[in-house]
Amino acid sequence: METPKLPTQPYKGTRDFYPQEMRLRNWFFGKIRKTLENACFEEYDGPMLESLSLYAAKSGAELAGEQTYHFEDRGGRHLAMRPEMTPTVARMVAAKMGELNFPLKWFSIPNMYRYERPQRGRLREFWQINVDIFGCDTYEADLECIISAIDVLRAFGATRDMFTVHINNRRFFNDVIAAVAGVDAETGRKISKVVDHKGKVPRELYEKELTALGLDEEKIAAIDALYGMSVRDAAALCPASSGAAELLQLFTALEEAGLRDYCVFDFGIVRGLDYYTGTVFEVFDNAPENNRAMFGGGRYDNLVGLFVNNAKISGVGYGMGDVTLENFLTTHDLLPHDESTAPKVLLTRFDDVPYAAYLALAGDLRAAGVSASLYLGNKKFGKQLDYAVKNGYTHAVIMGGEEYAADKVKVKDLGARQEQLLSRAELAAFFKETARKKE
C-alpha cells in the first residue's frame, strides 16, 4: 500500500538552487562583493526575523502587515520575516552609535521575503544587494553611492548603452515647484504631492487638483516643462534652493569622475517613500523590451531617530534585487557562457587495484589544491566516464591493474578528448600546471 507522497515543488514564489543555479549565484554575488570591497564598503548581516514594529514604524502598520510574512511567537512577540534591510541596518547603527566610526560604508546581500503575487522580476523570496553610507551629510556620499551602482553593473561587463542612472533631488523638487508656481513653501508641498502622482492619475484629475491649489494653465504648463529640462535650466528657476545647489554639485562631480555620460537629470524621479530627503536616483535598463527602472535609492536623514532620541545620522543608499539584476544580465547577454575552467578530476576505479591506491591519489591531489573525487560505487568504466562528463569533471584519471603495476596513470581530458600517460608522482604537478595555464 502506498502512503500519499509529499509534493516536490518549492513553496510558491521561492526557488531551489541546484548546483548549476548555485554556481551562478555564487559567481554573481562574488563579483558584487569584490566590487564593493574594492571601494571599501564593509559587509554586514542581520537576522531573518525582526520585530514587526520595525516595518510598521517605517511604512505604516497596514502596509507592513500586508507585505510581510508575520506571526506571533509563543511569548506574544509579533515577528516579521524581513521584507527589506533598511530597518535592520538602521537598528544596528542605532545600537552601536557611540562605538561606530562614521561615515560608515556598509553593504549586505540578504535574502528577504515579501508577501506578493509572484511575477516577472518579483518573487516572494529574493536576495537584495543593499549599499548604504551613514553619517555623511553632503553630496560626496550620494556620489559614492551612484559610483558604486555604476561600478557593480560595469563589473558584469555592462556598458554605457545598456543602462542609465536617472537622478533628481527631493528638496529641489519641492523648491522648484514652489518657485514655478510662485507660492509659499507650504502650498508648494501640497502641489508637490499632486505632481508626484502625475503619472498615476488621469490628466484631467491632475489638472483639476492643481487648479484647486491656485495654479493657472500657464503655471501647469511650466511644471510640465520641467520634465524635459536640463539640470542647469531647472536649477536656474530656483537659484536659492539648497537642493538645486546640491544637484549641480553632484552633476559636476559626476562629470569630473568621468561618469556624466551614464547619468541624466530626470524630474520624474521622486520615489514615493516619505523618508527620502535629498538626492534620489533610479537605474534604468536601456533595452527597448525592458526599458524600466531596475533599482534605485536615495538620501534619507532620520531613520536612526526611530531608535534613539535626538539622533541625527543621515544615510544614503540603494537596494538591488537579484532577480531584476539577473534579468538585466540575461537581456544583455552578460551571463558567463563558460563556467570555472579549473581542473576537476574524477579518479575512476577498477576492482583489481587496491582502493587505498585511489585514496592516496585523491589525498595527494587535494593536498595540492586540485579538486578531486573518487568515483563512488562499482559501476563499469564507461558509466564512470559518463558520470564524469555529466557532472562537470574536466579530467578523468584512469589507473587500472596495468597502470598500477607500472606506477603510472592515464589522464583523459574530457573536453579535448585526449589521453596521456603520466607517472603517479607527476600527477599533482600536472594538474597544477593545467590550472595555471587556464587562469
Next chain:
Amino acid sequence: METPKLPTQPYKGTRDFYPQEMRLRNWFFGKIRKTLENACFEEYDGPMLESLSLYAAKSGAELAGEQTYHFEDRGGRHLAMRPEMTPTVARMVAAKMGELNFPLKWFSIPNMYRYERPQRGRLREFWQINVDIFGCDTYEADLECIISAIDVLRAFGATRDMFTVHINNRRFFNDVIAAVAGVDAETGRKISKVVDHKGKVPRELYEKELTALGLDEEKIAAIDALYGMSVRDAAALCPASSGAAELLQLFTALEEAGLRDYCVFDFGIVRGLDYYTGTVFEVFDNAPENNRAMFGGGRYDNLVGLFVNNAKISGVGYGMGDVTLENFLTTHDLLPHDESTAPKVLLTRFDDVPYAAYLALAGDLRAAGVSASLYLGNKKFGKQLDYAVKNGYTHAVIMGGEEYAADKVKVKDLGARQEQLLSRAELAAFFKETARKKE
C-alpha cells in the same frame, strides 16, 4: 515631545553581524566552501520557507510543531521556517530524480531557525554546514563523508589531539545486541531501543527493562562490555552481520587513508533519529572543558521515498552548526588573529585641492584592484587619519595643495607609521607591489 523609541537589540536567539563579525563569518564559510569544493562537493540551496508537512513527515507532527516557527499563509498553507536542511535536499533530489547523475556529492551552508531556549552553542537562528552524498549504497560514501568532516576541521588548523570521530553502525548495533542476548531479530530490536536510552534513564530502570525482555545478569553485563570493545572484538561477536562487515571495511579504509588515528569505534553512538540505517558518527571536541559531541551524521536510506513512490536513493551526510564550530575554534585558539593584510587605502582630503583630483586617484586605484576610498566629509586631517585607523585602513594617501602642485602624493603606512613621497603615477603600482609582498 518624544515618541516612544523602538528597541535596538535583535530578536532573542538571533545575531547581528557587524562588519567585524561578518568578516569572520565570510572567512569561516570561505574555508569550508574551499575544502568541500576541493573534494568535488557541489553547493546548493533551497528556500527558507517550506511546507510544515516536510518536517512532520520526518520527525512527527508534534516535534515539528514544537521546534519550528510555523504559521499559515493567507491561502491556508501551513509553512515552517526550515529547522534543518535534510527534508529540503531530499525534496530537491526527488523533484529531479530522473535528470540528476548519481552519486551526488552536495553541500549547503543555509541559515535556519529553531524554536528553542537560547543557550551556549544553541541559538534560534544559526547556520549549518550540510554535507550529503546521494545514490551510493556502499561504505565508500560513508568514508568520503567522514574524510570531508576531518578535512574541514583540519583546514582550520585543527590537529589530531583536538578532536575525535566516534563511529558506529546502526545495523551492527541491532545485530550484535541480538547475538549477545541470544534472541531473534524482533526481540533484538526491542532490546536495542532500551540500550539506546542507556545513558538517559537510571541504571535500575534500564536493567529492569532488559530483564523484562528476558535478559539475565550475565547478558546485561555482556552488553555493558560492548562499550569498551575494539571494533574487531565487537564484530567477532556477530560475524554474519552485514553491519559488522561494513564497519570493518570502513575502519580498514580509514587506516589506508591514513585517518585511523582520528577515529574510534564507539558503541555508544546511536543517534536517536529513526531514519539512520547504517554508519553513524559523531565528532567530539577533545578539550577537557568542552568534551562532547560537536556534530554528527550517518546513513539514511529512504528519505527520497517520502516524495516519490518506489524511490530507493540512499543518502549519507552530516550537519555542522556554525556556533558549535566557532566555539571549537575559539577553545583551541584557531581563529585568525590577523585579518586580511591586503592594502586598504583612505584618500584623505584637503580643501585647496580639487575634488576631481581625489576622484581620479580613487578610480585609478580601484581599476588596479586596490581597495580605496575617499574620505567622505570635511573633517580636519587629524580626524581623517583617526577615522582611517579605526576603520581598518592600512594606508592613508595624503595629497595637500603642495603635493598636488608637484604631482606627488604622500603614502602613510598606518601600521608601520612610516611615510614616503611618490609621484601620482606610481601610486597604483606601489600598492599592487605591497599587496604582492604581503601575500
